[in-house]
Amino acid sequence: MKYRHLISPQTQTYQLPEPFSLESGEQLMDVEVAYRCWGTLNESGDNAVHICHALTGSADADEWWGPLFGEGRTFDGDRDFIVCSNVLGSCYGTTGPISLNPATGKPYGRAFPAITVRDMVRLQWRLLQGLGVKKLKFVIGGSLGGMQVLEWGKLYPDYVERIVSIAAAGRHSSWCIAISEAQRQAIFADPNWCNGNYEEDAPPTTGLAAARMMAMISYRATASFQERFGREIQEDGEFAIASYLRYQGQKLVQRFDANTYVALTEAMDRHDVSGGEGDYLAALGAIAQPTLVVAIDSDLLYPPRDQQELAQWMPNAQLEWLSSPHGHDAFLINMVALNELVMGFLNP
Ligand SMILES: CC(=O)SCCNC(=O)CCNC(=O)[C@H](O)C(C)(C)COP(=O)(O)OP(=O)(O)OC[C@H]1O[C@@H](n2cnc3c(N)ncnc32)[C@H](O)[C@@H]1OP(=O)(O)O
Numbered sequence: 596m597k598y599r600h601l602i603s604p605q606t607q608t609y610q611l612p613e614p615f616s617l618e619s620g621e622q623l624m625d626v627e628v629a630y631r632c633w634g635t636l637n638e639s640g641d642n643a644v645h646i647c648h649a650l651t652g653s654a655d656a657d658e659w660w661g662p663l664f665g666e667g668r669t670f671d672g673d674r675d676f677i678v679c680s681n682v683l684g685s686c687y688g689t690t691g692p693i694s695l696n697p698a699t700g701k702p703y704g705r706a707f708p709a710i711t712v713r714d715m716v717r718l719q720w721r722l723l724q725g726l727g728v729k730k731l732k733f734v735i736g737g738s739l740g741g742m743q744v745l746e747w748g749k750l751y752p753d754y755v756e757r758i759v760s761i762a763a764a765g766r767h768s769s770w771c772i773a774i775s776e777a778q779r780q781a782i783f784a785d786p787n788w789c790n791g792n793y794e795e796d797a798p799p800t801t802g803l804a805a806a807r808m809m810a811m812i813s814y815r816a817t818a819s820f821q822e823r824f825g826r827e828i829q830e831d832g833e834f835a836i837a838s839y840l841r842y843q844g845q846k847l848v849q850r851f852d853a854n855t856y857v858a859l860t861e862a863m864d865r866h867d868v869s870g871g872e873g874d875y876l877a878a879l880g881a882i883a884q885p886t887l888v889v890a891i892d893s894d895l896l897y898p899p900r901d902q903q904e905l906a907q908w909m910p911n912a913q914l915e916w917l918s919s920p921h922g923h924d925a926f927l928i929n930m931v932a933l934n935e936l937v938m939g940f941l942n943p
């Protein structure tokens with residue numbers, strides 16, 4: 596697996612014993628789920644917690660959410676059995692576009708079937724069944740992770756006691772879809788894209804880097820960039836912000852796959868807790884567990900008004916504000932404050 600060196604050696608693999616049926620009706624064979632766990636499952640199997648990661652995250656939650664781990668914190672391995680699994684469609688160990696298609700013996704690439712956030716959650720549920728988890732104390736995640744959390748609330752009301760949705764939505768807005776589509780078009784415009792059939796040693800890095808640059812603009816906020824970079828010009832004559840964005844683009848292409856990026860952003864765009872057919876507000880209204888909605892006051896992607904609506908339409912939801920100049924990515928930056936908000940919800 597091309598990105599194996601980027602995931603920790605503690606990552607384990609769960610092999611699904613049966614084919615996995617997708618929402619689309621297609622079936623995936625030989626599905627594998629990469630996951631990490633911390634702590635011990637108790638005899639009754641009811642002290643478990645599941646962490647859902649964001650777009651380019653991995654199962655190594657202690658690496659990207661470190662300050663939330665530890666005694667008396669959100670993730671306390673002495674208290675709970677904590678599981679984080681890599682999502683379906685990712686390139687960090689779970690079956691996705693870089694996996695070998697058993698039917699052809701070659702990587703799926705762009706032929707990987709269309710997946711949904713619901714598919715991701717149903718696969719997580721299968722993993723937890725395999726691990727003997729009888730009940731989840733809570734499920735938590737930000738961004739794409741928060742979308743999974745809302746699906747968890749909808750799909751498994753008797754299995755999940757509480758949910759924590761951070762900087763997320765019950766369905767993608769046209770603004771979010773627009774930003775995703777522009778990113779995908781940057782990838783498709785790369786001559787190396789080859790309709791997704793690129794060689795492993797010649798991926799569409801220019802397009803993927805441009806996509807990440809666009810994404811980074813949407814993950815941060817005007818005040819954050821102004822404060823950090825202003826109109827500073829570096830010694831090389833470049834605007835510091837331009838250099839920063841290009842660096843972020845290069846950083847992602849070292850660690851992520853373009854087909855995976857396309858598949859996961861398409862899944863985010865398809866996301867709709869009503870399943871795309873029913874009444875969206877009624878679907879939110881049916882999520883009745885005690886819920887924490889964490890809203891980031893500077894989030895451009897899932898803005899304050901949408902977060903207020905989300906909390907308003909879920910009957911048992913509490914809205915808390917993570918105040919930050921850093922925009923959407925604040926849930927990966929202002930982690931001490933986030934831990935306090937979550938602890939306030941878990942231990943009122
Ligand atoms: C297998 C895996 O790696 S997956 C797990 C990790 N990733 C995830 O979970 C995904 C979510 N994480 C993220 O999106 C990001 O890592 C975040 C949001 C948490 C933080 O982003 P960062 O890039 O670390 O932070 P920040 O915006 O401060 O950028 C710092 C980097 O920009 C560089 N930089 C700053 N200014 C400039 C500039 N003017 N020109 C060029 N580079 C610059 C810094 O040197 C630094 O580089 P480094 O990352 O090599 O140390």
Ligand SMILES: N[C@@H](CCO)C(=O)O
Pocket residue numbers: 649650651652737738739814923924927
């Ligand atoms: N910065 C996040 C996406 C925004 O939540 C990631 O790269 O996964």
